Amino acid sequence: MWRIEMLWRGRGGKSEMDRFKDIGEFDFIDRIAAHAQRNRVLCGIGDDCAVMAAGQARVRLVTVDAMVEGVHFVPQAPPEGVGYKLLAASLSDVAAMGGKPTDAVVAVSASGDCDVGYVERIYNGLFACADRFDVAVVGGDTTRTSGALVLSLTLTGEMARDQVCYRSGAQVGDAVYVSGTLGDAAGGLGLVLGDVDLPGEVRTALLQRHYRPEPRLDLGQVLAETGAVTAMIDVSDGVASDLSHVCRQSGVSAVIRAATIPMSLAFKKFCEVSGEEKLDLALTGGEDFELLFSVSHTQVDKVEALAEQYSICRIGEVVAGDGRVMIEDEDGKRVLLEQLGYDHFGS
Amino acid sequence: MWRIEMLWRGRGGKSEMDRFKDIGEFDFIDRIAAHAQRNRVLCGIGDDCAVMAAGQARVRLVTVDAMVEGVHFVPQAPPEGVGYKLLAASLSDVAAMGGKPTDAVVAVSASGDCDVGYVERIYNGLFACADRFDVAVVGGDTTRTSGALVLSLTLTGEMARDQVCYRSGAQVGDAVYVSGTLGDAAGGLGLVLGDVDLPGEVRTALLQRHYRPEPRLDLGQVLAETGAVTAMIDVSDGVASDLSHVCRQSGVSAVIRAATIPMSLAFKKFCEVSGEEKLDLALTGGEDFELLFSVSHTQVDKVEALAEQYSICRIGEVVAGDGRVMIEDEDGKRVLLEQLGYDHFGS
Known part of the structure; x- marks a missing residue:
């Protein structure tokens, strides 16, 4: 779906970026947003899906x-x-x-x-x-x-x-969770495009994540039913970028702990052989299609109770701020993700 | 929407036609149709819109x-x-x-x-x-x-x-109606592509029909409310082709009377100057976006009562047959449309 970032960045690379910058002059996005403003439209531009009222208690x-x-x-x-x-x-x-x-x-x-x-x-x-x-x-x-x-x-x-779990409800003090493991799809893409020598089962696992991603529908529905989730997004551009969307739309910042980022053995093996820096790739590799969500700190128990059935992992928390994402190393030192060289995702 | 003809003919011309013929071997359409068969889907492939149950009394x-x-x-x-x-x-x-x-x-x-x-x-x-x-x-x-x-x-x-007015409900004895006038959009296209010299207001009228077609939403809703309409389709490929869709999907044939086909003065002028045969072009020119519908012969009064407010015109009737469309001249002589050289639309 249209995300404001998408219109500015395009999806395909730099060549479009410059062209789409121009349209800011025309207030193009404002105009699109205006066309989504009708009573029955609860959320138009700017989330994973548009949300429309369907009767009193349901939405489409x-x-x-x-x-x-x-x-x-x-x-x-x-x-x-x-x-x-x-x-x-x-x-x-x-x-x-x-x-x-x-x-x-x-x-x-x-x-x-x-x-x-x-x-x-x-x-x-x-x-x-x-x-x-x-x-x-x-x-x-x-x-x-x-x-x-x-x-x-x-x-x-x-x-x-x-x-409905929008992107805009994260609050200071919320815990931040992600499902599954990160970076595998990027590893799979690396295998398609590159020439990395890996054992057959590792190769298969990463290609599977790239070509047959697993949408987390069951988990998404279960999480929505808990009422504990304050904001949710899927990991399509990479956790770093997607979490910054949540932060900006919620008017907060977030800290994630490097040591808690969930990675598969296959992904670690890929990074070892290819020479990719694994934390970088796990945070910025797109198309994992995992769920990234914030949970009210008074209700984390409801979510932790799901950890046995679903693979979910607490990776950080929401703090006061203006839409930044920071990463904390094992010594407790925090740096803005931009300062680690991730300046291409924040826009 | 997917019409079976579209998959076979493509939309763009002959080059695609041959390629898409091949896929018949794979039962591609059957498989698509199978994927539309779920309880909540009332009509998948083969009508103007797909129709899904939304509660007891409504559809999406x-x-x-x-x-x-x-x-x-x-x-x-x-x-x-x-x-x-x-x-x-x-x-x-x-x-x-x-x-x-x-x-x-x-x-x-x-x-x-x-x-x-x-x-x-x-x-x-x-x-x-x-x-x-x-x-x-x-x-x-x-x-x-x-x-x-x-x-x-x-x-x-x-x-x-x-x-809901499907394409498949036409019955022998029904009257056939069309809204508005036919051929204007084709005339407008002729002006865009060709070099026909016409007075400004005639030109404007035809280009308007080509570029700013008028979807007949009000009329469609009013007709559906009468309960008198047995089948309905919009004129996107031309009345000849669209009526043949209705006939085939309803298991009937139809006769239309040449003298009753509604044409605008602007369209007649265009044909006069360009040398186009007006009945041919009115019946086969696409993108008029008028409504073509059959009405139970016992309920034509309900529809005739709308004629004062809406431009609608009775052009023929449904007869027994196997999906053919015939045209009747002023002497009562009937010929199959295919025999008039319209072999490109019937598929």
């Missing part, structure tokens, strides 16, 4: 994501993985509100030279994901393009109105 | 349409018109079910070289249409592409479950 969720060949996936990517991930990324957006997905529609723009078998394999991956999470793919549109293959998927969802 | 509607630069709009098109039409085409899909639109999301894939001001003007047109029809543009996604500009819009809607 909607999120759209596009993937472009050569930008979001490379030609050597297995097409089943491309399709699986297209839906999984949107499911993760619904998970980050605490919602339940319902239906999806897909628009495909393919060139005349595009191989039909290739597109069919993309759909096979999409359907595998849809079956697994009980999503109905209810329609779409197929168009011709002269350029790269473009896939766009719109997913709807629903949930109880009083359980 | 969803439709997606993509537009590609160079395929669905030419570079010389005014960008405001491109944006307006992107939403208007989807609104027309909701109108054809008898529904009320709610919210839209937009995915934009633009190249790094794409002019931001141009995209902004597209949005201005989109917002003008959204304001006019009280639709909230609640989000989107902006991505980079190496190719042509691709815009995809997903629109949701809602309505009473027992009022």
